[in-house]
Amino acid sequence: MSGNLYLSDYWNQRVLKFNAEDATGDTVAGGNGPGNAFNQLDHPMGIFIDSNTGNIYVADMYNHRIQLWYPGAFTGVTVAGGNGMGSNLNQLHNPTSVILDAESNVYISDMGNHRVVKWFSHTTTNVILVAGQSHGSGADELSFPSSLQFDRDGNLYVADSNNHRVQKFMINNGPSIDSNVWTYGGTTNGTRQYCIFPFIYQGNLTSSCIKTDQPPTTVTDLSTDPWCSLTSNFDQDNQWGYCDLGVTPSTLSDICSGKSQQLKCPSGYVIDIVTAVYGVKDTLTTNCSYDPGDCFQNDDSTTIVVCAGKNSCLVYYFDKTLTLCHNRKSTYLHLNYTCVPNTVPDIREYNICYDLFIQPTNEEPVKRGYIVSPNSSNSSSNMNCSLTIQPLDKQDVYVYLLDMQLTMPLLGQICEKDKFMLIYDNATNEICGRSHTKFLFKTCSTLILQLIISSYSNGKGIKLYFEFIDRPSGTIHSTVPTAISTEKSPLLTTPSANPDYYPNISLIQTGTSQLTYGSLMTST
Structure with a gap:
């Protein structure tokens, strides 16, 4: 030094x-x-x-x-x-x-x-x-x-x-040894399996997904994703799958009193907090694990400020008096988070001003991508751009906000200098200001994204991540998307849907999550 x-x-x-x-x-x-x-x-x-x-x-x-x-x-x-x-x-x-x-x-x-x-x-x-x-x-x-x-x-x-x-x-050339990397295709036989790291390939030990060569097997799949071994020795076993570079499955964690928990994503991914709730049990017990019969109170905003948009973070349990649970003292903090691609190099980047249309085809089987505004890391002005995303009949498109740095309106006013609009099913949603990493919504309809930055703005732009997900067989195409608020407000105020495993949803206070869209995203 x-x-x-x-x-x-x-x-x-x-x-x-x-x-x-x-x-x-x-x-x-x-x-x-x-x-x-x-x-x-x-x-x-x-x-x-x-x-x-x-x-x-x-x-x-x-x-x-x-x-x-x-x-x-x-x-x-x-x-x-x-x-x-x-x-x-x-x-x-x-x-x-x-x-x-x-x-x-x-x-x-x-x-x-x-x-x-x-x-x-x-x-x-x-x-x-x-x-x-x-x-x-x-x-x-x-x-x-x-x-x-x-x-x-x-x-x-x-x-x-x-x-x-x-x-x-090779440690950091893609999803690394410290992550649970899911696979698909290859020799997985339709089952979800993890990559095994490290593994032997061509006599060498590797600890990341491989992009440089296609796996030397007789299995053929139309995919441009890197691949990994399903055993510790590919040379001997020839078992492999494509690395799923998309948003990871939810990671659930319960933090007991006086404890802490590290949230960790693969290299190139950032944290999206799905839910953070303090829980208390109806009976006197030292058990601090989640149970759907417990009483809950939301703490999304605190955890989002600490973790959202970062590759890793440390979350501490703090004793809480839960007003929604008859002022009883909390016994644990229950977390649910996913990891969203942010700088994964094998994912294509689209420009909202230069790329007009995105739809998977046989010639270009698009699965996912980033959407950025021109010079998103520097100040831009006089911009009015739009891009259309069209999922296939059996697909939904999921959209995540990675970074938004647009001019914040005055309290109570609508988006004026800058606005980012999401248009689908004859509904228009406008957002502006600054934001943490956040899941926005999913839809099976045609989606139009429009970004307007005025000449007298200090906004810097946006960065999104999207991915196409095939709907399960038998699922009907819905004309009503899973939507964000349709109110033309400067801030998104409707929180993400809570996970399916929360049967007592009325016990969870959700109003505090609207603070997500009034803060600057930070990432590591």
Whole structure:
């Protein structure tokens, strides 16, 4: 950082920091002799400096842990390992190198276990194996890995010491190892299955969906999506499916009193909060899991501000007095969220001013796409553009708002300088202002999107995501779409429909979710 040099002083049990003007180093971690106390290290090896925060991560080898030292701190914090020497996923055995990715996840060369593991940010329990199925020289094996490094594309390089080689692992080239990636087609036989990461393909270990080659099998499908293996060894089993790059299925989570939960999406995806409700049970119990008979009160707005539009976030439970439940104290927070594509590179981008019409055809089997305004990241003016989306007879089109930065009207007034209009079934909905990531609606009808930005506006534009979904067999085409508010209001005020598993919908207060459309979307 800033020209400073950091040195892991192995024998003196400390980390030193040198600047360009002073040859005498300052101790910034350890320095209190060998030991396992929080202010001690035991033969520190690899170190990583977070350039954004100045935080120091130390591979504390003989303590079998990774220690985080904040700038100026006198003690460290264990962020990985620390559960004794061992081979369980929550243990390390002589770690020698540590490195962080762009999302602050911690990657560790667990040398004594002949593997590389990934500990997710903001947690000390969520761990996955990245590389090294066992000790050996095979494509999926390592022997005493000693150091790690990322390249600019997010690929991970491992110094495989006793095999006298450097191994490359594709980590971030698409939906990654830390996501539950659904598949379709291929050899799935019509069943929904997950990708298995990592898997062996052409003798190499890969941890992401593959775009560069089509799978060498006799199965033929009309799809341009990347693919993955359904087993850990594609070369041997030839089992595969196309990676479903669309909106992920709902993830449900219950957070108990005093606890927190990390919400996490695949690389290139952002969070859309479907529902966040505090619940209380009718009987005295310590059980804090969702039950449809419980009493609920909505907390969408708080969770949306923290998480919507981000790739990951940390949600905390706070004690609530639920006015809709006779002022009883809440016992848990129930979450439902999906992950929406935002920067997935294999998804086509359409321009609302230059692309006039979108409809799937045999020649171009469109499944999904982004819709952006020209120069959406910069100020635009004097714009009046429209684009038509036409689903097939057996399809619905789902539309998500990823980012909207249009001029906010004065309180109580209609959209004046800027407006984004959605027109279908002779109904027109206008919205403006700024917004978080949010599901808007679905429809089986012809949809016209129109964006108007005036010459005296400071609006920057919009970004949408859409996908075509085949309706289940026997489902009738409805002439009435699942709609947002038809009132010509500057803000969308009708919340998304709550999930089907909420039978007691009257117990959930939904009015607060209208705050979604008065805030600026932020994403990571």
